[in-house]
Amino acid sequence: MPERTLASELKASVGRRVRLQGWLHNLRKQGKVNFLILRDRTGFVQAVASPGEIEILQGLQMETVLEIEGTVVEAAPAPGGFELQNIVLKIINPVTDVAPFSFHQKEFNASLPYFLDHAAVGQRFPRQRAILKLAASAVEGFRKTLRSLGFTEIFTPKIVGSATESGANVFQIDYFGQPAYLAQSPQFYKQIMVGVFERVFEVAPVFRAEKFDTARHVNEYLSLDAEMGFIENHFSVMDAVSTVIRGMLQCIRENISDEDRQLLELEFPAIPDSIPWIYYPEAQEMIFKRYGIDARGEPDLAPEHEKAIGRWAKEEHGSDFVFVPGYPMVKRPFYTHPSSEDPRFSNSFDLLFRGMELVTGGQRLHRYDDYVAALERAHYPVESFKEYLECFRFGMPPHGGFAIGLERFVAQLCRLDNVKWVTLFPRDINRLRP
RNA sequence: GGGGGCGUGGUGUAGCUGGUUAACACGCGGCCCUGUCAAGGCCGAGACCGCGGGUUCGAACCCCGUCGCUCCCGCCA
Incomplete structure (x- = not known):
């Protein structure tokens, strides 16, 4: 035989x-x-x-x-x-029951809720297999690129004793009788590890207890995180993001089969040698002048504004990606490093991909005293961040990092209408199974 | 926390200026077919139109309530 x-x-x-x-x-x-x-x-x-x-x-x-x-x-x-x-x-x-889908149909004729209810079988769709394989290549590209840049992969706990950012939006769990939380971000840990390896990255789920029901949110998603020391400012981080995004796309390009590429009608994004960027306040001026959308002075960008900026990047720079550095400090977490020119603005940025927020990153504070001041300003008890802050008392270089939402990256790349097509078994506001 | 949309056979939809055999495609069952490849042809089973109430001579179609799904905004990856 x-x-x-x-x-x-x-x-x-x-x-x-x-x-x-x-x-x-x-x-x-x-x-x-x-x-x-x-x-x-x-x-x-x-x-x-x-x-x-x-x-x-x-x-x-x-x-x-x-x-x-x-x-x-x-x-x-x-x-x-x-x-x-x-x-x-x-x-x-043998199978004697009729499957919930007929996989050989050319047209993908399942609605999202029905698909998700039967995702245990539905993921066998050739289109779904192509999406999941592509996601795997994206992660492989992320890892490969960062390793080649001297980053070390780390694995940080997902059960944590205090909330990372605000305290809201965290899932509380019972940890042997005391309250604990599911990690919303590896932020503190990856910063700590900069003191160890200078450059680190992690591929892991993060949990957000946000009661949102939109096509771009899920309550558990895969965060592609990186953090690096000895940077000049946030532009150093943006350079790293550019390299990583390029590496991810390259890895997808190398691994995807012709069949899958056709199946997904995949269009590789336009990404110029230098990804364009536009300062936050300038972006607001630009979309007002160019598209008549007035967001001037607002501390954050709404999806509509992001779409407009994405359009501008495509029309003016032929790019599907655009950086928006210089977000106002008021909308950024306490560890964000302010701009040296104007402390109302931050050394942080977003990267928009086809008009959707894909990456957030920036330079972090690195001096202990700055942290104490920042926490006091934000009315957070310094005491509850004590262990996290310990590393800053013993020498941390200027550093920064970023996080890419994998599902958003893949969904935007494949032009899918909902990130849940990309999430294997999505956890959303009213879906905990399968 | 606000706002919108939808809910019709297993699936995806049409019908929704109210009129009584609820349509189409896919899937499913049967028959035919020696080259298909989203196979094709013929026949057939399968929904009383989410649920409750109301208006009306009469409602899938109008109104109210309720449940479910979905999307948008706030937030964010």
């Missing part, structure tokens, strides 16, 4: 008797000649069968797990040019 052959290896096995295993993806019965499509992790294989050869499938449904033994034949009319003939089928695990 030959070893298992994969769909992708068919070409190399012409003329040989092979054995494939996978799922019954489709069965086109047409009398004397029938076509059976088997799906495995590498793709699809067509097998030609006589009525007698598929008799065993009587009463069975799609997604039945099968073994097909057959002879590989080069056949011009077969998809891909190769197919199996003279087959012998063996049922590995």
Whole structure:
């Protein structure tokens, strides 16, 4: 009995008797000649069968797990040019119920809520597999690029004793009788680790107890975090972000198959050698003058403003990405480093991707006294940040970092209308399962 | 915390200026077909139109309530 052959290896096995295993993806019965499509992790294989050869499938449904033994034949009319003939089928695990989806349909005709209810099966859709594979490549690119820049990967706790930023928006849990929280961000830990490795990154979920129900929020998402020491200012961090984004796109480009690329109708984004940037107040002036949207003086950008800035970047600079540095301090967390020119504004930035906020980053405070002052200004008790602040008493270099929302990156890249298509089993305001 | 939209066979939708056999596509079952590839053709099963109440001679279609889903704003990745 030959070893298992994969769909992708068919070409190399012409003329040989092979054995494939996978799922019954489709069965086109047409009398004397029938076509059976088997799906495995590498793709699809067509097998030609006589009525007698598929008799065993009587009463069975799609997604039945099968073994097909057959002879590989080069056949011009077969998809891909190769197919199996003279087959012998063996049922590995029969399916008798009708699946909630028909995966072989060209059109993806499932609504998001129905899809999510049946995501345990729905993720088998070729389109979903393509999305998830792309997400994996994005993360691989993130890791690869940062490692090449001298960053060390770290793993920080997700159960924490105090809230990172405001105290609101955290999930509280019962930790052996005392209150604990799910980490909203690895912020403190990655800063601490700058004192150890200078440059660190982490790929991990973060938890946000925000009661939002929008196409771009989920309550648990994958945050691609990085933090680096010995920087000049936030522009040093922006340079790193540019390199990382480019590395992620490059890795996706290298790994994606032509089939997946077509399936997703993937359009690689326009990313010039230097990603354009526009200062926060200038961005507000610009969208007022250019698009008549008045957000001047407002401390934050609304989605509408981000879309306008994204449009401007595309029209003026041919870029799907645009940095907006210089957000007002009032809207940024206490550890944010103020601008040396105007302390009302910060050395922090957002990166917009096709008009959506994708990355937030910036320079952090690095002197102990500055932290104490910042915490007092924000009316936070210094005491509860004591352990976090300890590292700043023993020498921290000027540093900064950023966080990329993976789901948003992939959703924007694939032009999906909701990040939940990208999130394997999304946790949202009213969905805790599957 | 505010605001909008939707809720029709298993799925995705049409019907919604009220009129009584609720339509289409996919899926499902049967039959036909020796080259399909979103196979095709014919036949068939399957929804009393989220739920409750109201208006009316008559409601999937109008009104009220309720539940569910979804999206937007606040926030943010």
